[in-house]
Amino acid sequence: MLRRADFLAGQYFDIRLEIHAPVNGSEANGGVPDQAFKFTIAKDGGRPVDAATYFKVPEPALERWNFSWYEDLFAQDAKTPSVVNVASKAYRRVALYEPGSYIATLSYYNGSTTVADWLVRPLAEVKRAKNVILFIGDGMTTNMITAARLIGHKSVNGRYQSKMMMDQFPVVGHQMTHSLDSFITDSANSASALYTGHKSTVNAMGVYADSSPSAFDDPKVETIVEILTRVWGSAIGVVTTAFMADATPMALTGHTRARSTYGALIDQQLRGVTNYTWTNFTGPDVAFGGGAEQFYPGRTSYQGKNYYEQYANAGYSISLNKTSMQAASNTTKALGIFSVSNLPVWLDRNVYTNNLRNRSNSPAGDRKDATDLPGLKEMTLKAIDILHARGGKKGFFMMSEAASIDKQMHALDYDRALGDLLELDDTVKATVQKLKDIGELKNTLIIVTADHGHGFDVFGSADTTYLSQANTDRKKRNAIGTYANSGLSQYTVAQASNSSLQASTGSQLIFNSGAAFPANWDPRYTLAQGVAANPDHRENYRVHKNGPRVPSTNLTGGLGGSDFYANPKDNVDGFLVTGNLPVDADQGVHSLTDVPVFAMGPCQELFSGVYGNIDVFFNMAQCLGLGRSNNGTGRIR
Numbered sequence: 001m002l003r004r005a006d007f008l009a010g011q012y013f014d015i016r017l018e019i020h021a022p023v024n025g026s027e028a029n030g031g032v033p034d035q036a037f038k039f040t041i042a043k044d045g046g047r048p049v050d051a052a053t054y055f056k057v058p059e060p061a062l063e064r065w066n067f068s069w070y071e072d073l074f075a076q077d078a079k080t081p082s083v084v085n086v087a088s089k090a091y092r093r094v095a096l097y098e099p100g101s102y103i104a105t106l107s108y109y110n111g112s113t114t115v116a117d118w119l120v121r122p123l124a125e126v127k128r129a130k131n132v133i134l135f136i137g138d139g140m141t142t143n144m145i146t147a148a149r150l151i152g153h154k155s156v157n158g159r160y161q162s163k164m165m166m167d168q169f170p171v172v173g174h175q176m177t178h179s180l181d182s183f184i185t186d187s188a189n190s191a192s193a194l195y196t197g198h199k200s201t202v203n204a205m206g207v208y209a210d211s212s213p214s215a216f217d218d219p220k221v222e223t224i225v226e227i228l229t230r231v232w233g234s235a236i237g238v239v240t241t242a243f244m245a246d247a248t249p250m251a252l253t254g255h256t257r258a259r260s261t262y263g264a265l266i267d268q269q270l271r272g273v274t275n276y277t278w279t280n281f282t283g284p285d286v287a288f289g290g291g292a293e294q295f296y297p298g299r300t301s302y303q304g305k306n307y308y309e310q311y312a313n314a315g316y317s318i319s320l321n322k323t324s325m326q327a328a329s330n331t332t333k334a335l336g337i338f339s340v341s342n343l344p345v346w347l348d349r350n351v352y353t354n355n356l357r358n359r360s361n362s363p364a365g366d367r368k369d370a371t372d373l374p375g376l377k378e379m380t381l382k383a384i385d386i387l388h389a390r391g392g393k394k395g396f397f398m399m400s401e402a403a404s405i406d407k408q409m410h411a412l413d414y415d416r417a418l419g420d421l422l423e424l425d426d427t428v429k430a431t432v433q434k435l436k437d438i439g440e441l442k443n444t445l446i447i448v449t450a451d452h453g454h455g456f457d458v459f460g461s462a463d464t465t466y467l468s469q470a471n472t473d474r475k476k477r478n479a480i481g482t483y484a485n486s487g488l489s490q491y492t493v494a495q496a497s498n499s500s501l502q503a504s505t506g507s508q509l510i511f512n513s514g515a516a517f518p519a520n521w522d523p524r525y526t527l528a529q530g531v532a533a534n535p536d537h538r539e540n541y542r543v544h545k546n547g548p549r550v551p552s553t554n555l556t557g558g559l560g561g562s563d564f565y566a567n568p569k570d571n572v573d574g575f576l577v578t579g580n581l582p583v584d585a586d587q588g589v590h591s592l593t594d595v596p597v598f599a600m601g602p603c604q605e606l607f608s609g610v611y612g613n614i615d616v617f618f619n620m621a622q623c624l625g626l627g628r629s630n631n632g633t634g635r636i637r
Contacts, residue, residue: 006614007096007120008197008621010628011227012279014219015039015051015091016210019108025071025082033087035062037108044100051091051104060089067211086211090219093277096120097629121618127232127625127634129602130395130443131387133431134194134620137424138187138248139406139417141453142596147414147527148421150458151491151518165429166448169598173607175616176594177452180208184590187406188259190451190613191251196221197617205247206255215258216275224617225252226272226279227626228397231634235391236284237383241343241376241420242403243291244269248451252399253281263302266294270310283314285390286398288325288336288379290343292363311335320363321372325382330389336379337363339370345404347419348547349373351521355547376402376420377427381434388438393636395443397624400427409454410587412537413549414529415521417456424448426516432600445601445623449616455532455591460486462528462541473575480528490523531588533581536566540574552579552586562586 007013017039023031040048041055052059065088068081075081096102102118137144145166154161179185180199189200192207198221201209207218225236240249245262254265255273268274272281297306308318319325319336328334340361348355362368374382380400387396402424408417428448435441460482467479481487526541537551552564562584566576581589597616599607603623607616621627625634 003114003116005116005118006197006618007118008227008618008627009099009120009123010095010097010626010631011197012093012095012220012222013198014221014276015094015104016208016219017089017106018211019087020211021085021087023083023085025075027082031083031085033064033085034108035087037087037089037106039089040105040107042103042105043098044102048103048105055091055094057091057094060091063088063090063212065211065213067213084211088210088212090217095631097631099123099627121622121627123629124622124627125625125629125634127395127623127636129445129623130393131391131440132397132445132620132624133384133447134397134399135424135428135446135448136191136194136248136399136401137405137421137448137450138242138401138403139409139452139454139590140402140421140424140450140595141456141593143457144405144409144418144421144454145596147456147458147529148418148425150489151418151527152422152425152516154492155489164425165432166425166596166598169446169448169600171599171604171608173597173599174594174610175449175597175613176610177592177613183592185452186247186259186590187451188247188251191248192221192223193613194449194451194616195223195225195251197614197621199612199614201257203259204257205251205259206253207257209257215256215261216264218255218257220255220273220276220278222279223252224620224624224626225284225397226281227621228624229281230279231626231628232394232624232636233633234394235286235387235396237286237387237396237398237400238269238284238288239286239376239379239383239398239400240289240403241345242289242401242407243294243341244287244289244337245291245294246342246403248401248403249287249289249399253284262291262294263300266307267302267310270307270314283311283316283333285396286334286336286383286386288334288338288374288383290337290339290341290363292320292337292340292361292365295337295363296365298365308335308337321370322374322378323372325374326378328382328386330385332386333390334382334386336374338373339363340365342404342407343375344370344373345408345416345420345548346375346423347416347521347543349375350517351419352545352547375427376400376423377430380427380431384431384434384438388440400431402427406452406454408548409456409531410589411549412531412534412551412588413544414456414527415543416548419517422517429516441601443602445599445603445620447607447616447620448596448598450595451613452590453593453595454588455593456529458527458529460528461525463524464526464540464542465524467540467575468573476575481525482528486528487525489527490525491518491520493523494519530577532591534577534579534588535564535581535585536579537577538566538571538574539577540571542571554586
């Protein structure tokens, strides 16, 4: 039972009670859990009331199981797990409608108690924003935005001649990203905090993780899209450059402690929760992204079913390329899946286009290449057309994710990460203009934020020609220019095209689509950049023209275990950077840093300051009038 939690008034949630009786280990108590435990609720110092009576539900049935875990690394090395027997009850789909403080008390073992303090936030029953668009730059930090600005926007005498769209938002805040069980979060529970107002554990979404055998019976919390469709009947959109079953898009509708249960989560996106009584949800109005392997029939789709057919049978148009997506009706629900796995990144779709060849990533599952690909901007603008048409007076909610900022930061492929960050900013700019054009800008709250960060920064420049030609690692490091020697950005200075390189790589070295992107991705003097936590790798600070980076490889030769060293095929002219992560890590990891929140539109003032990630949810819910005093629907005026 959670000791401290905040609730939105009228938000449905489950409560799981567990009594643990360790059989062995330092906390062993005989292994017999108390089955006669009691659970009460008291509001604002009032008289405790039995929970079943308080919530007007039947007393739940007693459940029993056991689990094992390792108390520490020594127990893990010795392979001596602790076994725990469990007695449990679960109260399903309850809600608290009166704002204020509550005391929840679990009594067990003849006098032992666990006490939880719950706070129900104030009512918010007036819908102040017709629409909400939540942009998530996965893994995006202020330092990354600063680096993207440097390579994408020209400066003269230290003054930028243009600004990023995010820079122009009137309100900026910062959110703290800690999860329930760790100060370093992952994308599942951080997204869940943004969407539910409840922190969870690593790998969990839409639930408080329990110890039961099933990953799908953990106590659930209603998400913002479930509440919004139940209260207002608004249209819902999900746009991502990741595979659709990935954590950030799926946490809008998913309820599980295991983010890797991809097929089942796709089914939840379409049908809602079906194994327990829960909020009725019949799928988003728009779902655009990658991840075809969970849709075409086979071993990676849920129960081997064809989910293109499942969505089509539920009334969705199906698009497998950009042309089809743009031609799709705006009045029909739309599913667009454009590649196997994640969509190719902006840099490969627009500059190093030969990297789109030989990927066998067609969304049809026919092993051909996906070539007619939309980007984040095209998907987002089409989604707005559909949501505007389908939402009507009831409005809409859309989450649009630039997923590969995170994915390429993990791979230490900083150029591809920053390219996708600039694509996000370009998408935000186009969205603002789109909303102006359709007369919805003043009715729409736009938020740009992240779910977590990476320990990335720029610390100087690198003379890549000198670095490549130097003959020792220590001499190569002299190519790094710091302070005055860092110089100015060359990414905004167009260079003459090298026709032979262009022919061999598909590179457009002069890529000048305006102020949003670099004019030159391969200058001699590049950013000296990196992350705080990394595996062994070699660094030369040049763009990887032949495809996304693989910085380290497993040298155990298939004999079991994982032992990663610098990839001998990556940055062969670079110098060795010794890793500081466990040797089984092949990529970078998330970091502790707070992440920025940019806001524009109705309720923008709620997003200034420094606050927890759950407050992004509560602020959106307040603006959408979702804090309810009863379980009735809202009235559109």
